[in-house]
Amino acid sequence: WHSGYYLTFFNEFIVMNFEREFSSIWSKSAKVVRWKEYPAYHTITTILGWSYVHFFLPHCFLPFPLLFASRYMPVYTSLLYTHYLFFLGWLVWGQVVRAWLMGENTDTRVQ
Secondary structure (H helix, E strand, O other): OOHHHHHHHHHHHHHHHHHHHHHHHHHHOHHHHHHOOOOHHHHHHHHHHHHHHHHOHHHHHOHHHHOOHHHHHHHHHHOOOHHHHHHHHHHHHHHHHHHHHOOOOOOOOOO
């Protein structure tokens, strides 16, 4: 087993954690329900989804084909660890997103 294998699964874990929490908030937000009434909703969410898939997810799989830290760490350094800032940063900026999206809900508990 090479270190890239373990790091890839760690990356998968933080991505799945983010997606589960964000999906829960998004699906229960009264704001989002209101936004869905606008014709631009589909276009905007499609662009944001495409951007997420193409600019954040590929970074998570880099360690697997590169195998060893001596190969994938320079790549992550050149990318400024963007995916870790995004996904691990969710612990902080996620609270702001939750407060903003759930602000109009009468019951703000998110499971």
